[in-house]
Amino acid sequence: MSGFVIKGWCPDAWRPMMAGDGLLVRVRPPLARLAAHQVEGLCEAANAHGNGQIDLTARANLQLRGATERSWPPMVEALRALGLVDPDPVREARGAILINPDWREGDDSHGIATELRTRLTDLPDLPSKIGFAIDAGPTPMLMEAPADFRIERGADGDLLLRADGRAAGMRVTRRTAADALIRLAHWFVESEGAAAGRMARHTADLPDWASGDAVPSAGGPPMRPGAHPIGAVYGLPFGRIGASALAAFVRSQGCAVRLTPWRLLIAEGLAPRPATGMVLDDAPILHVDACVGAPACPQASVETRDLAARLAPLIEGRLHVSGCAKGCARARAADWVLTGREGAFDLARHARAGAAPLHTGLSPERAVALLGAC
Ligand code: SF4
Numbered sequence: 523m524s525g526f527v528i529k530g531w532c533p534d535a536w537r538p539m540m541a542g543d544g545l546l547v548r549v550r551p552p553l554a555r556l557a558a559h560q561v562e563g564l565c566e567a568a569n570a571h572g573n574g575q576i577d578l579t580a581r582a583n584l585q586l587r588g589a590t591e592r593s594w595p596p597m598v599e600a601l602r603a604l605g606l607v608d609p610d611p612v613r614e615a616r617g618a619i620l621i622n623p624d625w626r627e628g629d630d631s632h633g634i635a636t637e638l639r640t641r642l643t644d645l646p647d648l649p650s651k652i653g654f655a656i657d658a659g660p661t662p663m664l665m666e667a668p669a670d671f672r673i674e675r676g677a678d679g680d681l682l683l684r685a686d687g688r689a690a691g692m693r694v695t696r697r698t699a700a701d702a703l704i705r706l707a708h709w710f711v712e713s714e715g716a717a718a719g720r721m722a723r724h725t726a727d728l729p730d731w732a733s734g735d736a737v738p739s740a741g742g743p744p745m746r747p748g749a750h751p752i753g754a755v756y757g758l759p760f761g762r763i764g765a766s767a768l769a770a771f772v773r774s775q776g777c778a779v780r781l782t783p784w785r786l787l788i789a790e791g792l793a794p795r796p797a798t799g800m801v802l803d804d805a806p807i808l809h810v811d812a813c814v815g816a817p818a819c820p821q822a823s824v825e826t827r828d829l830a831a832r833l834a835p836l837i838e839g840r841l842h843v844s845g846c847a848k849g850c851a852r853a854r855a856a857d858w859v860l861t862g863r864e865g866a867f868d869l870a871r872h873a874r875a876g877a878a879p880l881h882t883g884l885s886p887e888r889a890v891a892l893l894g895a896c
Pocket residue numbers: 526813814815816819820821822823844845846847848849850851
């Protein structure tokens with residue numbers, strides 16, 4: 523077993539996490555949307571108080587990197603003034619709400635997520651990794667995205683509340699959805715779900731009132747870079763973008779931005795046009811997952827992203843290059859996975875990071891030679 527450290531909590535703006543390149547400050551924009559002035563302000567804060575690097579996460583959050591003990595307070599104050607951080611740390615901690623990124627003003631997802639945001643203080647204290655998915659568009663989009671309590675569109679067109687890990691859920695309506703979700707979160711705590719940490723690992727029988735046979739509708743096709751009814755969809759290689767590039771893009775286009783959990787960013791109302799640091803087609807680099815690796819992460823003994831970029835055009839299928847067995851960049855299996863261990867890589871097939879390897883002790887050059895020949 524490798525020696526990665528499980529932190530056991532998720533950082534947020536009020537509880538930043540120390541990484542190898544400084545404090546990491548996570549921002550959860552309401553409804554995963556930033557108006558143009560919020561993007562510009564956030565980028566200004568990232569440059570002024572961090573190292574100017576921004577990550578888009580698998581929970582559709584933004585992470586500002588490289589803050590220090592001294593620069594974190596003014597960074598958070600700037601984000602708070604922009605309406606991107608709740609002034610109440612308790613509400614901020616409870617606001618892990620994913621929403622289908624193609625929501626429209628006034629639709630079910632928008633209505634339910636907005637109500638849930640106004641009722642965060644009705645939720646109990648939950649383990650920090652617990653999150654919610656409001657996925658009430660015509661077909662669910664977020665079934666593979668990390669969440670514990672899910673509002674989804676059912677196969678019959680009605681809405682349902684489903685506990686993660688269960689195949690079916692209870693029927694709800696737009697009016698009752700937030701209430702039912704909050705009640706289920708209280709049941710989770712009262713039934714000692716905190717010991718399991720996540721809903722999918724909590725094996726207690728659901729209460730009768732929350733049990734049901736409503737199954738979610740089949741998911742639609744995945745979102746891709748390019749044109750979309752909401753706007754132009756851009757891929758961010760490794761989920762990373764420089765604050766200056768993002769600010770310049772938004773300043774020149776004057777557009778709001780929506781965040782997705784797939785390392786895609788939507789420029790609202792825009793037709794696709796080239797943009798620095800972002801990809802508009804299904805480029806090989808978007809089929810590769812790689813965490814920050816060394817030196818930005820203290821758990822890593824290997825560099826990851828340069829190697830992943832070298833390998834991207836050589837690989838058929840999905841590649842995951844992970845700095846250690848924790849596998850932050852991808853929770854699910856990939857076709858090929860390279861896991862860093864003691865300064866070299868282990869290679870596994872159809873696996874998650876840290877899985878039993880086919881080859882061990884690979885240098886980056888040996889990994890390129892091996893995978894390039896596959
Ligand atoms: S997977 Fe990568 S980012 Fe996550 S702890 Fe390991 S080295 Fe760090």
